[in-house]
Every structure is written in structure tokens, then in C-alpha cells.
Amino acid sequence: xxxxxxxxxxxxxxxxxxxxxxxxxxxxxxxxxxxxxxxxxxxxxxxxxxxxxxxxxxxxxxxxxxxxxxxxxxxxxxxxxxxxxxxxxxxxxxxxxxxxxxxxxxxxxxxxxxxxxxxxxxxxxxxxxxxxxxxxxxxxxxxxxxxxxxxxxxxxxxxxxxxxxxxxxxxxxxxxxxxxxxxxxxxxxxxxxxxxxxxxxxxxxxxxxxxxxxxxxxxxxxxxxxxxxxxxxxxxxxxxxxxxxxxxxxxxxxxxxxxxxxxxxxxxxxxxxxxxxxxxxxxxxxxxxxxxxxxxxxxxxxxxxxxxxxxxxxxxxxxxxxxxxxxxxxxxxxxxxxxxxxxxxxxxxxxxxxxxxxxx
Amino acid sequence: xxxxxxxxxxxxxxxxxxxxxxxxxxxxxxxxxxxxxxxxxxxxxxxxxxxxxxxxxxxxxxxxxxxxxxxxxxxxxxxxxxxxxxxxxxxxxxxxxxxxxxxxxxxxxxxxxxxxxxxxxxxxxxxxxxxxxxxxxxxxxxxxxxxxxxxxxxxxxxxxxxxxxxxxxxxxxxxxxxxxxxxxxxxxxxxxxxxxxxxxxxxxxxxxxxxxxxxxxxxxxxxxxxxxxxxxxxxxxxxxxxxxxxxxxxxxxxxxxxxxxxxxxxxxxxxxxxxxxxxxxxxxxxxxxxxxxxxxxxxxxxxxxxxxxxxxxxxxxxxxxxxxxxxxxx
Amino acid sequence: xxxxxxxxxxxxxxxxxxxxxxxxxxxxxxxxxxxxxxxxxxxxxxxxxxxxxxxxxxxxxxxxxxxxxxxxxxxxxxxxxxxxxxxxxxxxxxxxxxxxxxxxxxxxxxxxxxxxxxxxxxxxxxxxxxxxxxxxxxxxxxxxxxxxxxxxxxxxxxxxxxxxxxxxxxxxxxxxxxxxxxxxxxxxxxxxxxxxxxxxxxxxxxxxxxxxxxxxxxxxxxxxxxxxxxxxxxxxxxxxxxxxxxx
Numbered sequence: 043x044x045x046x047x048x049x050x051x052x053x054x055x056x057x058x059x060x061x062x063x064x065x066x067x068x069x070x071x072x073x074x075x076x077x078x079x080x081x082x083x084x085x086x087x088x089x090x091x092x093x094x095x096x097x098x099x100x101x102x103x104x105x106x107x108x109x110x111x112x113x114x115x116x117x118x119x120x121x122x123x124x125x126x127x128x129x130x131x132x133x134x135x136x137x138x139x140x141x142x143x144x145x146x147x148x149x150x151x152x153x154x155x156x157x158x159x160x161x162x163x164x165x166x167x168x169x170x171x172x173x174x175x176x177x178x179x180x181x182x183x184x185x186x187x188x189x190x191x192x193x194x195x196x197x198x199x200x201x202x203x204x205x206x207x208x209x210x211x212x213x214x215x216x217x218x219x220x221x222x223x224x225x226x227x228x229x230x231x232x233x234x235x236x237x238x239x240x241x242x243x244x245x246x247x248x249x250x251x252x253x254x255x256x257x258x259x260x261x262x263x264x265x266x267x268x269x270x271x272x273x274x275x276x277x278x279x280x281x282x283x284x285x286x287x288x289x290x291x292x293x294x295x296x297x298x299x300x301x302x303x304x305x306x307x308x309x310x311x312x313x314x315x316x317x318x319x320x321x322x323x324x325x326x327x328x329x330x331x332x333x334x335x336x337x338x339x340x341x342x343x344x345x346x347x348x349x350x351x352x353x354x355x356x357x358x359x360x361x362x363x364x365x366x367x368x369x370x371x372x373x374x375x376x377x378x379x380x381x382x383x384x385x386x387x388x389x390x391x392x393x394x395x396x397x398x399x400x401x402x
Numbered sequence: 403x404x405x406x407x408x409x410x411x412x413x414x415x416x417x418x419x420x421x422x423x424x425x426x427x428x429x430x431x432x433x434x435x436x437x438x439x440x441x442x443x444x445x446x447x448x449x450x451x452x453x454x455x456x457x458x459x460x461x462x463x464x465x466x467x468x469x470x471x472x473x474x475x476x477x478x479x480x481x482x483x484x485x486x487x488x489x490x491x492x493x494x495x496x497x498x499x500x501x502x503x504x505x506x507x508x509x510x511x512x513x514x515x516x517x518x519x520x521x522x523x524x525x526x527x528x529x530x531x532x533x534x535x536x537x538x539x540x541x542x543x544x545x546x547x548x549x550x551x552x553x554x555x556x557x558x559x560x561x562x563x564x565x566x567x568x569x570x571x572x573x574x575x576x577x578x579x580x581x582x583x584x585x586x587x588x589x590x591x592x593x594x595x596x597x598x599x600x601x602x603x604x605x606x607x608x609x610x611x612x613x614x615x616x617x618x619x620x621x622x623x624x625x626x627x628x629x630x631x632x633x634x635x636x637x638x639x640x641x642x643x644x645x646x647x648x649x650x651x652x653x654x655x656x657x658x659x660x661x662x663x664x665x666x667x668x669x670x671x672x673x674x675x676x677x678x679x680x681x682x683x684x685x686x687x688x689x690x691x692x693x694x695x696x697x698x699x700x701x702x703x704x705x706x707x708x709x710x711x712x713x714x715x716x717x718x719x720x721x722x723x724x725x726x727x728x729x730x731x732x
Numbered sequence: 733x734x735x736x737x738x739x740x741x742x743x744x745x746x747x748x749x750x751x752x753x754x755x756x757x758x759x760x761x762x763x764x765x766x767x768x769x770x771x772x773x774x775x776x777x778x779x780x781x782x783x784x785x786x787x788x789x790x791x792x793x794x795x796x797x798x799x800x801x802x803x804x805x806x807x808x809x810x811x812x813x814x815x816x817x818x819x820x821x822x823x824x825x826x827x828x829x830x831x832x833x834x835x836x837x838x839x840x841x842x843x844x845x846x847x848x849x850x851x852x853x854x855x856x857x858x859x860x861x862x863x864x865x866x867x868x869x870x871x872x873x874x875x876x877x878x879x880x881x882x883x884x885x886x887x888x889x890x891x892x893x894x895x896x897x898x899x900x901x902x903x904x905x906x907x908x909x910x911x912x913x914x915x916x917x918x919x920x921x922x923x924x925x926x927x928x929x930x931x932x933x934x935x936x937x938x939x940x941x942x943x944x945x946x947x948x949x950x951x952x953x954x955x956x957x958x959x960x961x962x963x964x965x966x967x968x969x970x971x972x973x974x975x976x977x978x979x
Contacts, residue, residue, distance in 0.1 A: 091530040118532045121555055126525050153822040188547055243628075243651030244542035251522065251545065258525065259547050261554075281842065288836050290825060291882070295816040298783055299889070300809030300837040345823045348844050374521050 067349045070342055074356035078135065081363040085131030086123060088367060093119050102128075125262070133260040133268070133324060134366040134377075135359040138331055140272035140321040142358025145332030146339075146350055147279050147314040150286040151307060152217055159318040159332035162224035162311070163201035166231035168322040171197020172252045173238035176245045187264060190252065191323045198319035201231060206311065216293070216307070254376035255326035257366050264324045271320035276355060279313045282306060286347035330381040331358050334389050361385070456582050463560040464540050464573065471558045474582035475535035479528060481518045482539035484711035485562060486511045488574050489537070491590065491712035492583040500531045506705075507713070523548045533557055535580060564710040566635040567718075571595060574712065590712060597715040598639065600732045601722050605641025608726045612666035614642030615693070618704075619672050620685070623654040633671070633708055640722040641729075642667060657687055668693040669724045671708070673701030700724040735796060736761035736893070736925060737782060742791035743949075744777060751777045752789065753949035761796065761892060764919035764926040766936040768960075769946035770970055775929045778946065779897050782927065783814055809837035813891035817898055819882050827865045827873070827881050831857055834888030856888040859922075860914060876907030883914065893925035894918070900932065908932070912939040937961055945969060 087098050097115040101123045104111040113120070144159035152161070160166075171193035180189060209216070209223040239249055279286075285306035288296035297303045318332075335358040339350050362377070365384055369375040458472045479500035480486040486505045489498055501514035517528040522545060528536070536552055538544040540563030552559050560580055564570040571591040578587020614637050619625040627633035629646045637644035645663045647655040668691070670677045679699040688694050702724050706717035719731050737759040744752040752774045759765055769775050780786045781793060784800055793800040795811065803811075813834065821830070834856065835849040845853075857863055862880050865873065870881055879899060886894055894915070900908040916939055918924045930936040936943055937957035945953040945960050947969045953960040963974035 090524055090526040116532065118530050121529050122526050125555070126529065149822070153820075155822055188550070190547070241651060243653075247542055248545050258522065259551065261551070283844075284836055284839070284841050287833060290821060290823070291816060291819045291830065291833060291885075294785075295814070295819065297785065297805075298809060298814040298816075299833065300804075300806035302805060340823055344829055345825045346829065346844075374524060 067343045067353060070339070070353055071356060074353065074360060077360045078356060078363070081360055081367070082131050082135065085134070085363055085367050086127045088371060089122065089127055090370070091122060093123055098123055129262045129265050130257045130260040130366065130370075131363055133265050134257050134363045136265065136269050136272050137257075137321045137325045137328065138335075138358040138360070138362025139355035140276065140317045140358075141328065141332040141362070142335040142339075142354040143272075143276040143279060143351055144314040144318045144321070145358075146336040146347065146354045147286065147310055148332075149336055150289055150347055151310050151314070152221060153289060153292070154217075154221070155337065156333070158329070159314065159321075160228075160327070160329070162220065162315070163205045163228045163231060164198040164315060164318045164322065165327050166228040166235065167197040167199070167201025168194040168319065169197070169249075169253055169327060170231045170235045170238065171195070171200075172326075173235050173242065173249045176248045176252075177238060177242055187267070187323075190248075191264070194252070194326075195319045195323035198322055199315055201227060202311065202315040206308070216304075251376075252326045255328035255378040256369070256374065256376055257325055258370075258374055260324065268320045268324045272317050275313050275317035275320070276351070279310060279317075280348070280351045282310060282313075283347035283351060285310065286351075287345075290345060325377075328362070328378045328381060330378070330385045331362055334385050335361060338389065456579070456584065459579060461560065461576060461579055463576070464563045464569075465561045467561065469558050469560055471535060471580055473534070475533075475558075475580065477531065477533045478535045478537065478581060479517060479531060479533040480505070480537045481523065481544055482537070482562075483507070483511075484709045485537040485539070485577065486514070487709065487711035487713065488577050489581060492574075492578055492581060492586050494581040494583055497581070499533060500528065518544075523552075525551065528552065529555060535560070537562060537577060537580070539563065564632065565630070566632060567598065567639060567714065570710040570714055573710065594712070594715045597732075598718055601715070601718050602639045602641070604729060604731055605639070605722045605726055608641055608729055610726075611641060611643050612698075612725060613645055613663060613692075614640075614667045614669060614725055615645040615660065615663070615665035616669045616671050616707075617677065617682075618653065619675070620677065620682075624657060624660060625653050626655045626660075628653055632710065636707060636718060636721055637669075637725070640718055640725050642669075642721075642725040661687065661690060665691055665693045666696070666698060667725050668699045669721065670699060670701040671704040674704060677701070700727070736763065737927075738792075738794040738797075739781070740792045742781060742789055742793060744774075744781065744786060744789040751949050752781070755791070755949065755951060757944070757951060757954075759925070759927055761925050762919070762923050763942060764916065764940060765928070765942045765944055766940040767927060767929045767944045767946060768931075768933060768936055772948075773946040774949040775946055776897055777949075779814075779895055779927070779929060782895060783812060784808055806837050809889060811891060812893045812895060813886035813889040815883050815886040815894060815896040815899055817901065819878065821871050824869045824871060827862065827868055827870050828853060828857065830870045830881050831884045831888050834885040837889060852890055853888050856884045859887060859918070860884040875902045876904065876910070879903060879907065879911060880914075883911065887918070887924075891924065893927065896926070896928040898929055898931055900930065900935065908935060915939070933961060933966075 086102070087093070087095055097119055100111050101115065101120050103109045105120070105124045141159050145157070148157040148159060148161060149155060172190050175188070175190040175193040178189065205220065205224045205227045208227065209219040212219040212223065239246055242249055285296070285301050288299045288301045293303050336350060336354050339354045339357055343349050343353060362381070365377055365380040368384065369377045369380040457474050458470060460468055460470045462468055476497050477499045478489055478494065478497050480489055480498065481502060483502060483504045483506065486498070486501045487507055489495060490508050490511060495508070495510060498514055500517040501511055502518045503516040505511040505514060515527065515531065517524055517531065534557065536557055536559045538549055538559055538561045540561040543563070544561070549559050549561060560576065562573045562576065564573050571594060574591050575584070575587045578584045616627050616633050616637050617624070618627070618633070627637065627644055627646050629648065629650045631646070634644040634646050645660065645665050647653060648659060668682060670682070678701070679697065682688060682699050683694050693699055702720050706713045707721050709717070722729055722731065737757065739755055739757040742752055742755040743750070755778070767775050767778060777786065781789055784803065795803065832845060832849070832853045835845055835852060839845050839849050857866060860880050860883055862877065862884055865877060865881065870878065873881065883899070899911055903911065912935060915926050915928065919926050941956060943953070943955070943957055943960040944951060945965065952969060953965055966972065966974040
């Protein structure tokens, strides 16, 4: 400007520079989709019990595409591939995508890089709901869902609703109020969970398995219910990417950019809670995905929510599908353990090498 | 393509059609049964002949679920060591195809493929074994969702849970009916009941009924029988007055409560984990108990005492001897 | 014919505390004014009134002849841009991405930025003179550079008027001068109206031809620096020795 010594690139050139960066997201998206396809195929082909690749393809062709194939494989192989593995892999994909999208949304909404989908009480609410379901001697089987899934879903949503309601009565700034209320309510619910676990006696194992998270119970009916919730919720969030972007520089600045901040915050929070609740209802509490995947994607393509949300969904899906595959091959490890073991070192490496790109 | 006309003796569950191989297995089973037994074997198309034919059988498991077993099971999977022992004891061990990683008796049981562990059932392996009967453990042993899942695949599952000794015998008879060895089971349970009664009578006639603490563990808390639990029932039958935790769901007992109860005999159910009389006597605060003062601390093989299976009478005998060492048992 | 802001009888009270007291003001669309006053005079509140963030106020506010309440949030954001005083970013963002946020009131909610938006961003970057900062992480800039970036962001909104709340508070002298010169140039060359709350009287007097002095929620002086910053006025409103204010 007033030091105008160096020759400045003309506006046309500068525009070109800005435009060039737009190709990276497409590359990441394509790479992600390819990886997703590979992981889905691998997830269906691999498992505890070896099923020859030819049989796998035959089974899928017969059941999915309706080709009239003659069964040269045992019926158990068909059950394994189509009723056990395929819904499980697809559930991991859906849950991974959902958690990543919810994590992105909450991080943007709360303007906090340490936020994850569980930060406003969803996890504690779901866990307590699940624990109560285990304790109640009522057995419900509806569309492949048990009382546990139902109460976990309801618990997650109720917890967020309570946090939202309570946070509005404080005098703190809205974001601080949300975070602190979320922490307080979450702690209270966790205490309730401890009591429930103590009183559970022999049922404790069930509760613990829920807390650790996993896809061993995945089935087609569950997938059929969870998928629309996650997909529709995520699309609705994507439609509001503009609001998430505006919040980058602060709530007041976002308001000055024409965003109805309070309304958008409520809507985005509700959508993120819905997606998270659907995810935890079918898979239990799986950590790490919602926290790390958004950062990973932002490292590659920047903070624009319109780009980050779909890419985070893809990367989250791939990540969790791989984690589930690794968890299931040696024998049922909890998926949450695998996501941490796989994800943490990977992320540390990325952090160290992120020099020319975006830093966290 | 699926067999569009499954044999009438099957009743497909919840819309899933029964795999063809089961039909083949039943046919083979039916033919071999016809060869082996004098009774009329159930043929795939004939309706059940009276009296001797045991299958198809509809049994009610310990959760109250009505389970239909279409034909005598040839591929049995057990999800608990007790059930495994029972199946072997009934002579159907050769028809077992899968068990748990905790199966240790008889020796052949340990060689069975493991489809379940403490972490749960590995569905793929269970399904790949193509079982026609699964024996599960109730009350939290198997997650209800897993049981529902297995049943959804068209596999009959019996959930068994014995809360006291009489229920153990009932479960053995239930398993007997399920695997087509009802007669053997009846004989076995009669013998077990007689022996249990005899041991119990002898123990009752011992002249004393000491307060007995059956120790399940001591780290990090003291673990003992819950109120009205199986272990408490066994102790009572063995001629002791069981000291319990005071709640029906908690297995931990505070040292204060134990000291107040003042056991006269301590039976070490955790002997296999290193608990000995010396170790117990050395524990802080335990020296005041009568049992420690008199040295009445005796180990038992916890497996036969608490496993609800065919060796229960042996376990009762061992327990009775631990409580009343001077006893002479029939 | 756009005629800028017209305030008449604007009052605002928080509970018992009156912040703005029957304020009358007219700022033409293309004017360049500085708003001055001691702490608590109501300067920031006045800005909030102008940006439509004070629904509890009484009195009438018109922008270009239309009552302010009748503007949708987006329409207002396309006309008036607020330069934030502090901008904290929770995530790394490139300078051009921060500037691009200014296009939010204009961009298609579903398809995002199009060619025209990119052009506006590029133009704003060049106009503010931060082309050499393009590609850098906005969080790693100096405060002066960051202030220029948010100024470019506001400019990318293609506003008819810029509103600034103490834009020079954290800047060193050189950057303060940069910002002031830029504002004057934007007003003179591009016809963008400027309403800037400033605390530095000398700076205001040097760069702005119209000063508005607030005290206790009222306009006590409105005119050229000479008129407004007379020694008596300074002593009366600020309570300090007028000689401290050099011009």
C-alpha cells in the first residue's frame, strides 16, 4: 500500500490463485470415495470366517442385484456376507459420516476446536438411557431395535434439550453458557450412570459394551432407520453451511453478515444432536471420530463448511469402516479403542507435517 | 436360489427362509436315527408318530420363551461351560460343533471351536458352524440382543439360568429334552438328586451349622455370595449358614459386615487364584474372625461348586467336606 | 436518492441507566464521520443502533428513507458493513478465506461463491493493499495486518457504508495511519460512507472533516474538528487540559 514497492500481481492473476485452490477439495473427495468403495468391499469380503471372494461376489450379485445365481456356497456363507457383514460395514459408514458431520457442526457452532458431538451431554444422556433400558425388565423388539436403542436415542436428545434450556437462563455469553451447562449436565448424567451401573449387578456387562461402542449388533432394520436420520440431518446442516462459515469470526460479526445467529444456533444444534443421537443409538459411544476427522479435513481444504462437511462425512465413513474391520478381524475389540489407537498417531503425524497447509 | 418349498416340519421364523442345507441335514439325521433307534424316526413329510417321537419339540426356556426344535439337533453350540458339560454328560458330546473359550471339562470340550468368550458371541463363527441348537446363558451371560439375533437367523436358542440347585436339575432335563436324550437326563437328575439329598442329610446331621463365608475373591474388594444366590443355596445345602452380601445384586461385601457376621468357616472359592489359609490369615483386620482364629479356612474347586452342571453333586460333596471336614459322605 | 442514516429522538435505557437520550443525527450516505466521546457516552451503543442490533431502543431510525426495522438482516448486511474490532478464529483460515466471508450476505446459500463473488474478494484485497498476505494463515498475522484483513472482509460486502468501532485501538502508529488513510481514500474515491468510533482525538481531527461528539447519550457537538474540539468543549466533556490534544 503505502510501502508499494513490490509489483503487485494484477487482479486477474490473483483471482487465478484463489481459484486454483478450489481443485483440492475435489481431489480429496474423489480419493475419499475410492477409499470408501475399497473399504466397503474389504469389509464384506473379510471377517472371522473366510469366505472365498467368488462366493462373496455371487452372494452380493444374487441378493443385491437380483441376478439368478445358483448357490454353490453354504447358506451360512450367505447369512454371514449379507446379514452380518454388509449391514455392519454400511452402519459403520453411516455412523462415521454422521459423527464427523456432527463434530464439524459443533466445532463451528461453539467456535471451539476441542468440541466433539458429545460435548453438550449427548453421550451422557445416551449412556444413561441405555443403562436404564438394561435395568428395566421390559423387553421390546421393534424393527430390530430393542429398548436400549430407543432409550439411548431419547436420552441423547433429552440431554441436549435440557442443556439448551438451562443455558439460556444464565447470564454468561451464550457460547460459554452452552459449554459450561453441557459440562455440568453431562457430569450429572454420568453420576446417574454410575449409580445405574452399580445397581446393575449381572447386567453390567451389557452397559459396558454399550459404552465401549461397536457394530456387532448391526442389522438391516437398524440401518434402515438410522440412515435417513443421519443423511437428512447432514443435508440440512449442509444447507446451512453459510451460517457455520459466518460464525468463524464471531457471533456478533456473523450477525452483521446477515445471519440470524440465535435461530441458526438452535437449528444447527438440534440437527447435530439428531444425527449424533441416531449414531449412538445404533453404535454406542464411539469417540475420536467426531473430534479428529473435522480437523483432518480442515488441514487439507480449509475451514469452509460447505467443503468440509461433505468431505468430513466421506473421511469419517472411511475411517470408521476401517476401524471396524480392524476391530472385528482379531476378535471383537471395541471399536472406540481401535479408533483411538489408529487415529491418534496418524493425526500426530499429520500435525507434524502440516507446514504448507493449514495448521490446527 | 432359495428352496421355494421348505419341508413342512420347519416353521420359518420372521420371514427368513431356512437354508437348504438344514433340510439335507435333517434328512440325514432322520435316516440315521431310523437306523440307530428302534422307535419310529420322524420323517420329513410324515406327521409326528405318537409316544416315541420326540421331535419336533416345543420347549419353554428359563426366560419363558417358547422354542421349537424341529428335529433332533446334530450341530449343537453351547455358550456356557456348564451347558457344554451337560451336553457331554448326556452323551451328545459328539454332536457338539462349538463352545466357549472357557470350556474346560471334559477334555474334548476344550477342543471345540470357540464361538463365544467373555466379550460376547462372535456371530460370524457361530453362523458359519450352521448350528441347529444353541444353548445360551441367561441373566446377563449373553446379551439379549445376541439371543434375538441368533433366533432371527432361524436357529433355536434355549436360554438357561439356574438360580438354585433344583433349577440346575430342571435345566439338565430341559437340555436332555432338547438334544433328544430325555431319558438319560432323567436318570442323571434322579441320581444327582438322591446324592444331593444324602449329602445334605449327612451334613445336616453333623451337629453344627457354622457360619460360612464362601469367598469368591478378595481384591480389590471382598466378593461373596449375594442374597438368595446360587452359592448361598449351595452353602446352605452343605450344612453351613451362608454369610451373604446383604443385597441380591451386589457381590461385594464390606470388611465391617464380614467381621460383624464373624464367619466360623471360610471356604476359599478363589483358591485357584492364589488364596490360601496363610494369605487369608495375614490380611489386615481378618485375624479377629473365628474362622481365622481356629484355622478353619479351606479351599475348594470353585468350578464344581458353582457351575450349574452335571458335576454339581461332586461340588456339593466338596463343599460339605470343606465346611464339615470330619464328615463321612455316602 | 440514498440519503444515509436519519435518527430522531433515539433513546435507549438498560434498566434505570439511560445510555442514549433523545439523540438526533443525520449521516449522509457518502459522508465520512468520526464519532467521539468519553467512555460511557454511548458511542458503541450508537453503532449498535445503526447496525440494527438494538431492538430495545425507542425513537425512529431510517436508512435511505426506510425504517431500519423493515430491512431484512441480509439486505442490511449488503448495505452496511461492520468492521469487527477483534476477530478471533478458532481454526486456521487463509487471509482470502476470511475476506471471502464478507460475501456471505451476497452468496447463493446453496452454491456458494460464484465468479462475481470471487472478483469482489480479489478487488477488496487489492483495494486494502494486502495482496502480499494472500495465502497466509490469518491467525499468524500481526494485529495491524489482521485489522486490514477484517477491513477487506467488510469491503468485500460491497457496502454503501462502513461502520467501525475503534479500529485503531491495538495498532501501532504506522498502522493507525494506514487505516485512517485507507478509510479516507475509500470514502473519497469509492464513495463508501464511513462512520468510525474513535478514541484518539488527534487522529480523528487530522483525518476526518466531520466529527460528532457524544456525551451522556446526546450529541453535544457536530461539525468540523475546529468547531467540535474547542478547548472549552474538551475540558467540559473530557475533563482534561485541552493542551493535551494536539492538532
